[in-house]
Each structure stands twice: as structure tokens, then as C-alpha cells.
Amino acid sequence: MSAVLALGAGACGGDDGGSGGDTLNIGFMGDLTGPDSAIVIPPFNGAQLAIDQYNATNPKKKVKLIRYDTQGKENQAAALAPKAIKDDKIVAMIGPAFSGESKAANGILDKGKVPSITPSATNPDLSKAGHKFWHRLVATDQAQGTGIAEALIKAKSPKKAYVINGKKAYSIGIGDFAFQAFKAKGIDTQRDQIDETASDFSSTVTKVVAAKPDVIFYGGYYSEGGKLLKQLRDGGVTALFASGDGSLDAKLVEAAGAKQAENALLGCPCFIPFGEQTDPTLVKFVSDYKAKVNANPAIYSTEGYDAATAFIAAIKGGNETGEKINDFLKTYDTKGVSKQVKWGPEGELAETTIHLYQVQDGAIKWLGKSDEAKPKG
Amino acid sequence: MLNDFINQFWPSTVGGLTVGAIYALIALGYTMVYGVLRLINFAHSEIFMIGTVAALFTVTEIFTVTSPYTGFAMIGMLLLIMAVAMAASGGAAVLLEVVAYRPLRKKGASRLAALISAIGASFFLQELFALQVIPNLFDRPEGRNQVGVPRIVERDKLFEIFGATVRLDHVIVIIAAVVMMVLLDQFVNRTKVGRGIRATAQDPETAVLMGVNIDTIVRTTFLLGGAMAGVAAVLYVVEFELTVYNVGFVLGVKAFTAAVLGGIGNLRGALLGGFALGLIENWGAIFFGSEWKDVIAFTVLVVILMFRPTGILGESLQQARA
Numbered sequence: 001m002s003a004v005l006a007l008g009a010g011a012c013g014g015d016d017g018g019s020g021g022d023t024l025n026i027g028f029m030g031d032l033t034g035p036d037s038a039i040v041i042p043p044f045n046g047a048q049l050a051i052d053q054y055n056a057t058n059p060k061k062k063v064k065l066i067r068y069d070t071q072g073k074e075n076q077a078a079a080l081a082p083k084a085i086k087d088d089k090i091v092a093m094i095g096p097a098f099s100g101e102s103k104a105a106n107g108i109l110d111k112g113k114v115p116s117i118t119p120s121a122t123n124p125d126l127s128k129a130g131h132k133f134w135h136r137l138v139a140t141d142q143a144q145g146t147g148i149a150e151a152l153i154k155a156k157s158p159k160k161a162y163v164i165n166g167k168k169a170y171s172i173g174i175g176d177f178a179f180q181a182f183k184a185k186g187i188d189t190q191r192d193q194i195d196e197t198a199s200d201f202s203s204t205v206t207k208v209v210a211a212k213p214d215v216i217f218y219g220g221y222y223s224e225g226g227k228l229l230k231q232l233r234d235g236g237v238t239a240l241f242a243s244g245d246g247s248l249d250a251k252l253v254e255a256a257g258a259k260q261a262e263n264a265l266l267g268c269p270c271f272i273p274f275g276e277q278t279d280p281t282l283v284k285f286v287s288d289y290k291a292k293v294n295a296n297p298a299i300y301s302t303e304g305y306d307a308a309t310a311f312i313a314a315i316k317g318g319n320e321t322g323e324k325i326n327d328f329l330k331t332y333d334t335k336g337v338s339k340q341v342k343w344g345p346e347g348e349l350a351e352t353t354i355h356l357y358q359v360q361d362g363a364i365k366w367l368g369k370s371d372e373a374k375p376k377g
Numbered sequence: 378m379l380n381d382f383i384n385q386f387w388p389s390t391v392g393g394l395t396v397g398a399i400y401a402l403i404a405l406g407y408t409m410v411y412g413v414l415r416l417i418n419f420a421h422s423e424i425f426m427i428g429t430v431a432a433l434f435t436v437t438e439i440f441t442v443t444s445p446y447t448g449f450a451m452i453g454m455l456l457l458i459m460a461v462a463m464a465a466s467g468g469a470a471v472l473l474e475v476v477a478y479r480p481l482r483k484k485g486a487s488r489l490a491a492l493i494s495a496i497g498a499s500f501f502l503q504e505l506f507a508l509q510v511i512p513n514l515f516d517r518p519e520g521r522n523q524v525g526v527p528r529i530v531e532r533d534k535l536f537e538i539f540g541a542t543v544r545l546d547h548v549i550v551i552i553a554a555v556v557m558m559v560l561l562d563q564f565v566n567r568t569k570v571g572r573g574i575r576a577t578a579q580d581p582e583t584a585v586l587m588g589v590n591i592d593t594i595v596r597t598t599f600l601l602g603g604a605m606a607g608v609a610a611v612l613y614v615v616e617f618e619l620t621v622y623n624v625g626f627v628l629g630v631k632a633f634t635a636a637v638l639g640g641i642g643n644l645r646g647a648l649l650g651g652f653a654l655g656l657i658e659n660w661g662a663i664f665f666g667s668e669w670k671d672v673i674a675f676t677v678l679v680v681i682l683m684f685r686p687t688g689i690l691g692e693s694l695q696q697a698r699a
Contacts, residue, residue: 035521167668191666192666192667192668193666193667193668194667194668195667195668195670195671197626197627198627198670199613199617199619199624199627199628200392200395200396200617201667202388202389202391202392202393202395202396202659203389203392203658203659203662203663203667203670204662204667205388205392206385206388206389206392206659206662206663207385207662207663207667209388210381210384210385210388223522223523227617227619230618234532234544235542236542251522254525255523255525255619257525257528257618
């Protein structure tokens with residue numbers, strides 16, 4: 001990847017002093033080398049792919065993607081944002097990838113009049129800060145927790161539901177939204193919380209066995225989700241198990257075991273083109289991505305690609321300053337590889353979609369949008 | 378609420394005894410070293426971690442287990458994995474003593490220095506396994522991720538007790554732990570080396586004057602405590618089927634708590650403390666939810682220490698009699 005970057009920089013004639021001449025700088029901010037980089041490198045690759053494709057057309061203004069590696073740390077994001085604005089004179093920013101670092105950097109970017117599109121930060125509060133240059137390409141945890149719960153209600157018409165979540169902010173948040181969604185439909189719902197650092201969840205299993213739920217929603221990340229799912233199944237719980245984007249990873253299946261993970265339902269505001277695609281745009285995207293990265297598209301790859309594509313469209317239209325690009329985004333309405341890209345006034349997507357995935361025969365498969373998908377089990 | 382308690386009491390008891398057995402076995406290592414050296418061996422959690430990695434290595438690299446075993450093949454396999462894990466953990470504990478504690482002891486350093494040395498050894502071992510051992514041994518470049526262990530013991534339901542399902546893996550964990558603890562107790566109380574351990578615990582200087590070789594006694598103590606952690610590691614791998622470089626951290630804290638609860642320095646206290654802690658955690662979770670487990674367990678610990686400052690059984694290794 002660094003080789004590609006170096007080539008790109010060389011071709012532009014060493015314009016390290018920032019945007020200007022025939023090149024504009026766009027930033028990508030997120031955890032590129034830290035503990036959760038597995039969900040940030042795919043959107044980075046998606047963005048880089050879109051920009052390489054654009055530069056290959058020999059446009060008047062080329063685009064250079066600059067990496068800002070926060071390692072997921074909020075103070076890093078707050079320190080890197082001013083550098084990106086002052087030194088590198090970026091005209092747009094993809095990211096920050098996570099919600100915590102977004103809270104730290106969004107205000108700085110907004111003051112610097114740099115439009116930003118995050119491909120993956122899902123905290124509902126981000127759009128409430130009143131920033132005029134901020135956008136996101138995914139639905140919130142609220143839409144996600146509610147959407148998955150409603151899909152479960154539709155698929156299984158449960159009488160009893162059980163919500164389990166971890167102790168991290170994301171885990172509690174999405175658990176709350178799912179819990180409220182079940183309650184709102186008058187479903188008898190109980191709840192328990194697990195400690196992510198522990199390995200013995202037998203007390204939670206005991207509670208679930210006693211409650212005999214028809215469906216289980218777990219809010220949290222894959223490594224604990226896998227352990228929990230294994231212990232639930234070994235404890236004789238057969239209810240349909242569902243979770244959100246934090247658990248949408250093949251490592252969930254590995255940690256739970258293929259047999260125990262079978263039929264686990266995973267929702268995400270992201271679109272991952274697993275398996276064979278029929279839509280020609282997607283077929284091309286998947287093959288281009290594979291050729292460039294030497295891996296299949298993963299979580300938020302399509303969103304990273306669409307974020308870069310939106311900025312490229314603005315630059316193609318002759319918008320070369322942050323403010324002009326931001327104005328252009330207000331009118332942007334295009335079908336991307338991930339979804340229809342169109343923003344409302346707060347920078348939230350005009351229309352949000354939750355996609356459902358399911359573990360079938362030990363692999364994660366895409367089922368479709370949450371209101372249409374028909375899960376097994 | 379009361380209804381919940383009645384429904385969940387027996388399943389919680391089974392779960393509490395299973396995890397309590399593992400706490401108790403790890404607690405033995407803390408309690409023995411404390412009894413003999415008055416030292417909290419904070420690197421003991423890493424001795425346990427080394428045992429889980431040795432068990433994983435035996436299962437995946439030496440034998441490539443793909444499906445669970447049954448009958449005598451299963452028992453043989455478990456004994457074999459235990460032998461490897463006990464050797465690895467026991468050996469690591471002896472090496473730890475030689476490298477991290479003996480030089481300090483010989484120079485008459487304070488106990489605080491030994492404690493810092495213990496914490497340093499703990500970090501060193503964690504990072505060594507995350508950065509070198511796990512990536513190289515199992516060909517996993519992301520050494521900090523947890524590694525799954527294939528199933529060795531099938532989750533067969535053996536019987537029901539008041540509506541609680543008791544599975545084969547529960548029975549194996551509890552019985553193996555109790556057997557190991559009885560063996561260790563007999564060893565300390567009936568053999569010549571065991572007498573040496575008790576003598577050193579009671580009064581090291583007099584023990585030396587009576588012809589006890591203190592280095593041998595300390596080495597044996599670490600070896601035995603490490604071997605028990607090795608057994609605990611195998612039982613953990615059988616029950617939870619995973620390991621990770623910091624797997625010992627939370628369990629170590631819990632096991633140390635169990636040792637204090639039962640009476641630190643006391644072998645039978647470690648057994649009692651382990652089971653008590655496992656049961657209190659799981660029973661408390663019925664009332665308050667699983668997120669309150671630790672709060673309940675530590676509240677009970679504080680209350681017990683207020684009334685019995687030396688723990689439930691109180692007496693220490695030196696006074697243990699056959």
C-alpha cells in the first residue's frame with residue numbers, strides 16, 4: 001500500500017507543501033495501525049481505490065490521499081486535525097473512523113471549513129453538534145439497534161426477547177436501542193450485561209435458560225460475542241441470536257465454533273458484498289478491489305469508496321475549496337456501491353438502510369436489507 | 378425475584394462450582410508461595426497463561442485434535458495434556474523463581490522489591506507471548522487476539538440435579554480439581570519435603586539450622602504451585618476453549634481473592650475460598666444481574682475480612698497438620 005502511495009506522490013511531482021498546482025489533498029483519518037485497525041483499513045483501501053481510478057484518467061486536478069493514523073486515540077485525532085488543515089491544506093477529510101475520535105476532531109475540521117465524510121462512525125450524537133461540514137455514510141447505532149430488533153420481530157414474531165450487552169459505550173448504546181425497540185412492540189424483554197474481560201458467562205446463560213426467550217440480541221464486539229454464543233449454545237439455548245456491526249466479523253464464527261455460530265444473524269448499517277454479486281457495478285467494484293488490495297472487500301470498504309467518490313465528483317465539477325466542496329455535497333444524490341448517497345441538512349443520510357447477514361455453513365452471507373431479508377433458523 | 382432465585386439456584390451452583398474449582402487451583406500457587414516466602418507472586422497469572430498455551434500446543438500442534446474424545450481415550454488425552462501443561466507451568470515457575478526472586482532474596486532485598494520484580498516479570502511474560510511465542514508457535518501474526526482451542530470433551534448431559542443440567546465437562550473440571558488438591562494436601566502433610574515446606578513456612582532460620590535446604594524448598598514450592606496452575610490451565614481450556622496472552626489477568630485477581638478469602642497461606646483455605654468465590658459470584662448475579670458479579674464478590678470479601686481478618690480458615694501453612 002505504501003508503494004502505491006509513494007508512486008502516486010512521485011507522479012504528482014513532489015507537492016508535499018500541500019494542495020496547490022495540479023493536485024488537491026484529501027485526508028483519511030482513523031485507526032490504521034492500532035488494535036481495531038481491522039475495521040479501518042478496508043474503508044481506507046476503498047477510498048484509495050476510488051482515488052487511484054480517478055487519477056488514472058489523467059484529470060486536470062489530481063487527488064492525493066494523505067493518511068492520518070490516530071490508532072483510535074481521541075487525543076491523536078485532536079492533534080492531527082489542525083496539522084491536516086494548516087500544513088497539508090487538505091480540502092476534504094474521509095473520517096475520523098470512530099465515534100470517540102470524531103467527537104474530538106469534528107469541531108476542529110468544522111472550524112477549518114474542511115468537509116468531512118465518515119464511513120463508519122455510528123454514534124447518534126455526532127450529528128447533534130451543529131457542525132455544517134460534517135457528513136456520514138452509515139446509519140446510527142440507534143437505527144441499527146432498532147432496525148435489527150424490528151427485523152427479528154418480523155422474522156420470528158417473538159413473545160419473549162432477551163438483550164445481552166457488554167460494558168463498552170457502543171455495546172450499552174446499541175443494547176439500549178434494541179431493548180427499547182422490543183419493549184415498544186410490547187414484547188416481554190429481559191436484559192443482562194456481561195464483562196468483556198471475563199470468560200465465564202455461565203450466570204448469563206443460566207438467566208437466559210430460565211427466561212426461555214424466542215430471540216436474543218447481543219450488543220457488543222465479536223470476541224466476547226463468540227464466547228457468549230458458544231456458552232449459550234452449549235447450555236442448550238436454541239433461540240435465534242442476533243447482533244450488530246461490532247460482531248460482524250469472521251472471528252465471531254471462529255470464537256463460537258462453526259456449529260454454535262450457525263444461523264447467527266448480524267446486522268450492519270454497512271454493505272459488504274459477500275459472495276457472488278449480480279449488479280454489474282458491484283461485480284466491477286469487487287474485482288477492482290481484489291486486484292488492488294489482494295483481499296475481498298470487508299467491512300466499510302464500499303462506504304470508504306463512496307466517500308472518496310463523492311469528493312472526487314465535487315472536484316471534477318470544479319469545486320476546489322472546502323466551502324465549495326461542502327456546498328456541492330448538499331446537492332449530491334448518486335447511487336454509490338454501498339447505497340444511495342444523499343445527505344439531509346444535519347449531515348445524516350437522507351435514507352438509512354440496515355443490511356442483514358447470517359452465518360450459514362460456517363461463513364457470513366449477505367441476506368439483504370433488514371426490511372426484506374428472510375433469515376433462517 | 379425469589380422465583381428467579383429458586384429457578385436459577387441450581388444451575389448457578391453448577392456454574393459457580395466449575396469456575397470456583399479453577400479459581401481454587403490457581404489460588405494454591407499464590408497461597409503456597411506466600412506461606413513459604415511471604416511474597417505475593419504476581420506473575421503467577423502468567424504461569425497459568427503458559428499452561429493454557431502449552432495445552433493448546435499439545436492439542437493443535439502435537440495431536441491435531443479435530444473432534445472430541447470419549448471414554449478412556451478422553452481420559453488418557455486429558456492426562457497427557459495435563460502432564461505437558463504441568464511441566465510447562467511448573468518449569469516456568471521454577472525458572473521465574475531463579476531469575477526474578479532468588480537474586481533479590483540472596484541479597485536480602487525488601488519484599489517490596491520482590492513485588493516489583495513480580496509485576497515486571499508478569500508484563501515481560503505477557504508481552505513475550507503476545508509478540509513472539511503465540512505468533513510463532515501457532516503461525517498467527519496477530520498475537521494479541523484470542524486463540525480458540527478445539528473441543529476435547531463433548532458437552533454431554535450426564536444428569537440433572539433439581540432441574541440444573543450437569544454436563545460431562547463440569548464433572549471433569551470439579552473432580553480433577555478436588556483430586557489434585559487432595560494429592561497436594563497429602564504431599565505437604567505426609568512427605569519429608571512437605572515437612573520441610575511447613576518448617577520453612579513456620580520459621581525459615583530455624584528450619585535452616587535443622588538441616589532444611591531452603592533453596593530446594595523454595596524451588597519445590599514454586600514447582601508445585603506452578604504445576605497446579607498447569608492443571609487449572611488444562612481445565613480452563615477444556616471448559617472455555619480459548620487462550621490469549623492476558624488470559625491470566627482477571628483469573629489471577631480472582632484466584633488471589635479466593636486465596637485471601639479462604640486464608641492466605643492455607644491450602645484448604647484456597648480450596649474453600651475458590652469454591653466460595655465462584656458460588657457467591659453466580660448466586661449474586663441472580664439477584665443483581667451479571668454485571669454486579671465482581672461488586673458482590675468483593676463486598677463479601679470485605680465483610681468476611683472485617684470479622685475474620687485472616688480469612689475463613691485463617692490458619693496458615695505452618696500450622697496445617699495431617
